Amino acid sequence: MPIEFACPQCKEMLQTPDGTAGQMTQCPLCHSAVQIPAGRPPVGGYPTQPAMTAPAYDPTNPYQAPPDVDTMGWQPSSPDLRDAELIRRENLNHEASVRSVGWLFYLGAVLLVFGLIAMISLIDRVPLPMEFLLIMIAIYGVMAVASAFSGYGLRRLRPWARILTGILASLSVLGLLINIVQAVNPDFRGPRAAGNPIFILIGLLLNIYILYLLFSPKGSTVFSAEYKQIIDQTPHIRYRTSIIVWIVLGLLIFVILLGVVGLLLG
Numbered sequence: 001m002p003i004e005f006a007c008p009q010c011k012e013m014l015q016t017p018d019g020t021a022g023q024m025t026q027c028p029l030c031h032s033a034v035q036i037p038a039g040r041p042p043v044g045g046y047p048t049q050p051a052m053t054a055p056a057y058d059p060t061n062p063y064q065a066p067p068d069v070d071t072m073g074w075q076p077s078s079p080d081l082r083d084a085e086l087i088r089r090e091n092l093n094h095e096a097s098v099r100s101v102g103w104l105f106y107l108g109a110v111l112l113v114f115g116l117i118a119m120i121s122l123i124d125r126v127p128l129p130m131e132f133l134l135i136m137i138a139i140y141g142v143m144a145v146a147s148a149f150s151g152y153g154l155r156r157l158r159p160w161a162r163i164l165t166g167i168l169a170s171l172s173v174l175g176l177l178i179n180i181v182q183a184v185n186p187d188f189r190g191p192r193a194a195g196n197p198i199f200i201l202i203g204l205l206l207n208i209y210i211l212y213l214l215f216s217p218k219g220s221t222v223f224s225a226e227y228k229q230i231i232d233q234t235p236h237i238r239y240r241t242s243i244i245v246w247i248v249l250g251l252l253i254f255v256i257l258l259g260v261v262g263l264l265l266g
Contacts, residue, residue, distance in 0.1 A: 005037050026081045031235060084233040091227070094218040095157070096239035101210055102154030105147045105165065112144035143168075157231075162214050162223045169207045169214070176204040 002015045010030040016023075021038045119137050123130070150168060153161020179200050213219055221227055 003036060003038075007032060007034055009034075026233065028233070031233070081233060084230045085237065087221075087227070088230050088234045088237050091218050091221055092237065092239050094213065094216075095222045098157065098213050098219070098222055099155050099239065101165075101213060102151040104206075104210075105151035105154060105168075109144050109147035109151060112140050112147060116140040116144060157223055157228065159223050159225075162219070166211060166214050169210045172207045173204060173211070176200055176207070180204070 002017055003021060004013060004015050006013055007027040007030065009032040010027060012027055012029040014025070014027060014034070016025060016036050020036050023036050025034055025036055026032070027034055116137060119133065119140055123133055126133075146164060146168060150161055150165040152158075154165060180197075214223075
């Protein structure tokens with residue numbers, strides 16, 4: 001029958017399968033390493049044995065075995081915890097990249113809000129139909145909210161953020177491909193492409209990379225409920241934001257500052 005016992009640190013009641021007495025496990029509440037005690041004693045109790053004490057450890061004695069890990073204050077990880085740590089470390093870089101993309105979508109939401117404000121300020125200044133301006137304002141508003149939600153979900157690895165971000169990235173790829181076709185094909189009908197071709201290409205590659213992060217096998221893993229449990233079991237393993245993401249963020253902020261300066265000087 002299962003072995004029930006209390007965590008010596010937080011007093012949380014734990015339960016392990018029969019036959020695991022003496023093994024190490026981890027408390028899911030306080031994450032302390034705990035040794036599983038023996039199960040319930042038989043009727044009449046266990047037979048008593050005379051207590052035996054080990055001699056004190058003498059570091060100058062080359063023939064004496066070193067103290068065991070318990071006396072050194074270290075407890076080995078349980079098999080389940082070791083597996084969780086292995087899975088976390090295998091996917092940590094991918095997890096960090098996904099979370100970092102969340103910052104990009106936060107930044108995109110801010111830019112869309114600036115665009116929304118600019119559109120509203122131009123209502124009485126440009127010779128465009130009011131219906132067209134209202135439609136553009138609505139599109140900017142929806143995209144800003146969607147980008148903010150995507151950034152929030154990606155930072156917290158929410159499964160729904162995978163779908164929402166995938167839709168936004170796919171629409172961006174489609175729009176950028178149309179811009180590229182317009183730029184290289186002078187006979188293409190419709191409005192001409194706007195923006196620097198180099199920035200268009202960078203945006204295309206960035207959105208393709210985002211789709212890879214979301215829908216690759218590791219992307220499926222980091223957005224799963226099982227991986228969320230692994231993160232809860234391994235709070236001591238922390239991720240670092242990818243240097244590529246910091247470079248991209250720096251370039252985007254630089255471009256934004258250039259645009260603001262251009263508007264002020266113009």
